[in-house]
Amino acid sequence: MGMAGESQFHVLAVDDSIIDRKWIEKLLKTSSFQVTVVDSVSKALEFLGLQKAEQRNHHQETKVNLIITDYSMPGMTGYDLLKKIKESTSLKGIPVVIMSSENIPSRINRCLEEGAEDFFLKPVQLSDVNKLRPHLLGWRTLVEI
């Protein structure tokens, strides 16, 4: 549903819950984002790593403009993903939003201090997703990878 000449923002969503993956995908598509959904942090890192290789081959289409991730996941958590992104010279420019079903102030602060762009309480609403665009427009849209 993009306008002619305007490319869509590409959001990578990470959640281990199949129901929540379906929900966030729907919200993001309704808000006219291009969406990739994965079920784990390792798959997310794989996707971002592959993206690097493709970029070297001049494929711009898979560029990720924002990552939205669940906090509590088995294996690596959303917080672990956030740290990995912010520690990476090539990926740290990508804004990361954390989602959680638990309203724990210390958790929220920890994420924001680590560089998370925002924190959404689940279930995520369309109004939350609509807040993403300003976050994206505030950043350089050309991320050197």
Place this chain on the structure above:
Amino acid sequence: MDGVVQLQRQLLDYTTLLFQEGFLNDQFTQLQQLQDETNPDFVVEVVSLFFEDSERLLNELANTLDQQSIDFRKVDSHVHQLKGSSSSIGAQRVQNVCIAFRNFCDAQNTEGCLKCLQQVKNEYALVKNKLETLFQLEQQILAAGGSIPM
């Protein structure tokens, strides 16, 4: 067509009742509002995923609580997942039992956990039945050539 109008009224009354009785909350309305012509089965798809996922979790819970030495962290992890998914589709009563369930996990209270397991199984069965009835009503309306009232 009188038949369609009657069915539509039945559907609205039934839905209102489900909300009044606390089976569903506003999150379910959010799901319905995102359904459109490009994805006319969205709500049924999400709810079907919920049914499958819940049944898996309920089985895991029964197994975990059946052990000689109960791993309460595992129990809590399953309940946390069920709480999350029921919250995501607006299954309020299931969600509420999960909250109480997690408190019993924290306290490592076996009896409390077993009671909650029974309760959450009951609430799940109820909401499943109600949602299936709701979807059947919707199908009847569509089959009669009508549209789903919002």
